[in-house]
Amino acid sequence: MTLVVKIEKTGGPEVLKFEKITLKKPEPDEVTIEQKAIGLNFIDTYHRSGLYPLNLPSGIGSEGAGIIKEVGSKVSNFSVGDNVAYAGAPLGSYSSLRNYPTKNLVKIPDGIDFSTAATLMTKGLTAFYLLYKTFKVSANDTILFHAAAGGVGQIFCQWAKSLGCKVIGTVGNEEKINIAKKNGCDFVINYTKEDFAKKVLEITKGIGVPVIYDGVGKDTFEKSIECLQFMGMMVSFGNSSGPLSNIDVKKMIQPKSLFFTRPTMFHYLASREQINEGTEKLFERVKLGKIKIEIFKKYKLENAIEAHKDLESRKIIGPAVLIP
Numbered sequence: 001m002t003l004v005v006k007i008e009k010t011g012g013p014e015v016l017k018f019e020k021i022t023l024k025k026p027e028p029d030e031v032t033i034e035q036k037a038i039g040l041n042f043i044d045t046y047h048r049s050g051l052y053p054l055n056l057p058s059g060i061g062s063e064g065a066g067i068i069k070e071v072g073s074k075v076s077n078f079s080v081g082d083n084v085a086y087a088g089a090p091l092g093s094y095s096s097l098r099n100y101p102t103k104n105l106v107k108i109p110d111g112i113d114f115s116t117a118a119t120l121m122t123k124g125l126t127a128f129y130l131l132y133k134t135f136k137v138s139a140n141d142t143i144l145f146h147a148a149a150g151g152v153g154q155i156f157c158q159w160a161k162s163l164g165c166k167v168i169g170t171v172g173n174e175e176k177i178n179i180a181k182k183n184g185c186d187f188v189i190n191y192t193k194e195d196f197a198k199k200v201l202e203i204t205k206g207i208g209v210p211v212i213y214d215g216v217g218k219d220t221f222e223k224s225i226e227c228l229q230f231m232g233m234m235v236s237f238g239n240s241s242g243p244l245s246n247i248d249v250k251k252m253i254q255p256k257s258l259f260f261t262r263p264t265m266f267h268y269l270a271s272r273e274q275i276n277e278g279t280e281k282l283f284e285r286v287k288l289g290k291i292k293i294e295i296f297k298k299y300k301l302e303n304a305i306e307a308h309k310d311l312e313s314r315k316i317i318g319p320a321v322l323i324p
């Protein structure tokens with residue numbers, strides 16, 4: 001029997017429902033994956049809470065890695081026994097076995113384990129597109145990343161540092177300061193204690209930064225604007241503290257001729273070419289040891305409720321996975 005996690009209604013972690021089903025055969029363009037690790041992502045909590053609406057009932061989870069057990073009749077580029085990983089729709093990665101179309105599937109190179117692969121496909125590829133596509137950083141840029149000790153944060157900051165950037169990271173408690181430093185931050189600010197805008201302006205000698213990557217949202221947006229240079233770029237890519245409300249362009253954007261973008265991974269990684277470009281860069285860096293993945297915690301899939309509670313209460317420091 002296959003264990004699957006579903007939501008029939010939106011709400012707190014307790015709406016996650018566990019079911020045992022018999023999985024149907026894969027469609028012609030799908031493969032059946034025996035899942036070995038499932039990436040835990042903040043976006044899963046938005047789907048569960050209803051912040052990002054879904055048609056219900058729905059599976060949950062968008063990232064995973066495992067071994068192909070069966071291939072559909074039209075699949076030619078993947079075989080039974082391949083180690084594969086993926087990110088993206090259709091949701092339903094919270095399961096022990098699943099069918100998944102080959103469109104977003106990649107083979108995991110030798111030397112990369114399932115938990116690492118399951119972490120790279122969303123968090124790593126997000127770091128990739130933020131650094132190379134949304135705002136192309138240059139070697140000497142001083143940049144600001146919020147929640148630098150988080151899942152995306154740890155990968156992003158190591159990668160930015162390896163490109164020669166000076167990275168300013170913010171974190172929510174003292175314990176996370178050293179972790180952010182270990183992951184490439186040159187300066188770390190505890191934004192629950194310090195005025196991060198004041199600190200960033202001190203560090204940049206009053207000039208500000210050319211780009212801010214902000215996955216925190218509601219609590220950081222206004223102060224972030226203070227940290228930007230003229231013509232700087234505000235990259236608002238998430239809402240872990242809550243979504244942004246209406247942006248007052250005259251007050252927030254116009255005074256410094258700022259750019260504002262709200263990017264989504266699946267627009268930047270929509271084609272096979274884009275996925276290949278991102279995964280090649282990412283896997284190479286991981287193999288070279290330029291990006292090191294330390295899994296903070298492996299939860300049993302049966303404990304997904306606990307994992308969601310921990311993620312939303314800021315207890316998870318870095319990438320975490322669910323293990324079926």
Ligand SMILES: NC(=O)c1ccc[n+]([C@@H]2O[C@H](COP(=O)([O-])OP(=O)(O)OC[C@H]3O[C@@H](n4cnc5c(N)ncnc54)[C@H](OP(=O)(O)O)[C@@H]3O)[C@@H](O)[C@H]2O)c1
Pocket residue numbers: 040041042043122123126147148149150151152153170171172173176215216219237238239240241242263264265266311312313314315316318
């Ligand atoms: N747009 C995209 O393409 C895309 C793709 C992937 C992820 N994302 C976004 O990237 C962000 C990071 O994702 P992740 O999965 O790696 O999560 P994460 O960073 O591991 O966890 C979120 C972090 O946000 C911080 N935070 C600040 N205020 C918070 C609050 N009120 N409640 C909870 N957390 C709060 C916490 O760090 P501190 O305690 O250090 O403040 C927390 O650890 C999320 O916003 C996610 O939606 C966007």
